[in-house]
Amino acid sequence: MLARLADILLFQAGFNTAVVTAGTTLLGIAAGIVGIFVVLRRRALVADAVSHGTLPGVALAFLGAVALGMEGRSLPVLLTGAAVTGVLAVLTVQWIRDNTRLPEDAAIGTVLSVFFGVGVVLLSHIQTLPGGGQAGLETFLLGAAATMNRAEAVTIAVAAIVALAAVALLHKEFAVLAFDHDWAAARGWHTRLLDLALMALLVLVVIIGLKAVGLVLVIALVIVPPATARLWCGRIGPMTLLAGAFGGIAGWAGTAASALFADLPAGAVIVLVAAGMFGASLLVAPERGAFATLLRTARQRRALAARAMHEAG
Amino acid sequence: MPTVAAFITVDLPALVLAICACLACGLTGNFLVLRRQALVGDAMSHVVLPGIVVAWLVAGTIDSLAMMAGGLLAALLATGLIAAVRHLARLEAGAAMGVVFTAMFAIGVVLIERSAARDVHLDTTHALMGALELALWLGPTGWGDALAAKNLAALPREVVTLAAVALTTAALVALFFKELRLTTFDTGLATALGYRPRLVGGAVMAWTAIVAVAAFDAVGSILPIAMFICPAATARMLTDRLGRQIWASAAIAVLAAAGGYFAAAFAPLWTGGTASLNAAGMIAVVAGAMQVAAMLFAPRHGALARALARRRPVAAG
């Protein structure tokens, strides 16, 4: 088993497995790098609304394709549907926040659960159609990296590269947007446009993560690697690269592990690899880790208290 | 329409489950929404999963109390972890919750898939969408004997648990209305008057976890989020008084549960379909539709009323 794991990790376990592993690795890198700006812009849970918002799109795309006599299970068709309702979810969150008295958190919760509810109803309708039971749309809930075919993996890899290229072009602007939105707006930058671009990239990484990680957990790829990178350094440049690295490792090692245990949903395994790296970093990171912080704060507070007592007499 | 016996056996328990789940979530949700903790409902619904699975593995039976204890412990662990992540990684609350609840949900999923749990009772689809339709009341054959002791004893376990949780929620809100209002509105005054806002806040959190565990069986882990948020948010659009908001949210919750269940169970049959749709999902859809209507058309705070008020600044001033 270990030999097989090594084979997969080293891309030696057959061409198909190698392509799938490469695809999810690229996905992890792209999600981590887009995620750093999403997290710094405080949009982490908007990503949750996007990912749950894709479910009705997947179901509607399937129904539409079948109605037009096309192959309903085609990944590009399903992901197009996912993108449409994912974008709709972001816009709905923004509309509720801007036009009602309800705060953003209530807007996010409403959108993610109601969109998911619509998706669940549509899935239960698809189940009753002839052949609908074999549609396999449930794999979009928790991901099935191991069952991806080569074309699907290539689609994901290409989309991930597009996302990376977009960030490479716009990273300076995104950094300013995330760090100081008002300053950017005052300088006359088109912050609304930049925000939309960032949300578009977020939707892109979420929908390409659907097949491998599943919509329930894909936001972990957008949040956890950036959070891990934040523990290790304070400057945005290295932080971005680290987030990409952590995301890539999670995609790569998680896919390999889920290929070994066919009954494990890939999404959960990939997320656990990412969470494991986060947990370890949380404890041992040199500046911000738990041990370092506890020791430092206790020392400083003791010194302060002693000084205060001394000065007071 | 189904026969009376079929209705009592199949639809009645599911309907009662749906109403109780929505009522418990909807009442609790008022305080989550007002405390800007709507997403805590989201997080709690996810993090109780590993607790439930571990409780199932340890206790070996589907015991409501064991599952609640497991869910509560998981919620407690999650609360501590979220605080630690916020403090150490200096992440905003949303991102910190996202890190913790995805990780714990992933652990729950792996535990289900790697243990015998999925063969017997739990599976991941159930965990996500719930299985409202699985509760059957075997015994009564008509309205006449429904209240016979023998048949009451045969009530599905989940129905009894959720009814108890819903009634307790209502009782707690009534008993602690004043405390909840004060600690939600003004932590400073609550502390000064000795009302222990952190204790009350912790209790709200813990009760959210208990409600999430109780509702999990019927509606899974994602749809309770709709029941936590939508009724309270809808009521929020309609009134400016807390008491009325709570009554309204209860009414909306019951309406969404009943409307959603009937739409899922019977509407497809009337329109020529062959099988019913997922009821938990349909309840979320109905709750969402009511909220959309309230956000657009609420008399004073709806988007339409606001747009009209902006058009007539003189009348508004």
Next chain:
Amino acid sequence: MTPPPVTIVDSERPAPWAIAPDVPLALRGLTVAYRATPALWNVDWDAPAGAMSAIVGPNGAGKSTLLKSVLGLVPTLAGEVRVFGAPLAKARGDVAYVPQRNAVDWDFPASALDVVAMGLYGRIGWCRPVRRRHREAARARLAEVGMADLADRQIGELSGGQQQRVFIARALAQQARLVMLDEPFAGVDAATEHALVTVLRGLAATGVAVVAVHHDLATLADTFDHALLLNVRRIAAGPVSEVLTEEALQRAYGGRLAPTQLRALARAV
């Protein structure tokens, strides 16, 4: 700055001021830190009864922190807070507080009367409901600040000055002997500020100690009797005219206000 002489009996200094039950608020060596950054350093101060006292100082001087530590909202690192001679836990009923305007959720589903009634919660106690007589008492307090007609308005629909009056009525309902306000005049116009000062002066005239965090040095002397000038440490305290010296202001605001401004302020007093 010379701190007031404090008689130290031993290093734990218990006795001398456990016996000052007529001092509404006494701080001794109060030190508060957020993580490892001190926000208040070794502050000694007595707030006088029956007078209006201001806590002034530049941004980040620890003014709001001082208020919060008196309310028990932040833990103290060293030193003590005494309210009418008693530790905070025993004197909670004596302290009322009016939060900073932007710390309040004005959209909260509560009417003016609901908010004033909250001042009575301390006497109602856990689990007991708010009854008609409590509501009548709250209505009477609202009438005292001239707000009887607006009792059933949602708080967000009131003007800034009306909102402040609601919170002052809540402090009245608490029957507290020490009322703390966080920037009560921020964001209200001059006429409203004047009306609020009249209400607060009336309160002080009944013997209540009114302590407010205040931002505007220019209006300090007109509104307040006493002041505590703060910049993490205590810079000066006492009657306003004695506190606002050029030298003390220089020490508190040095580098933040131009010397000419400081001189003009000191002269104005």
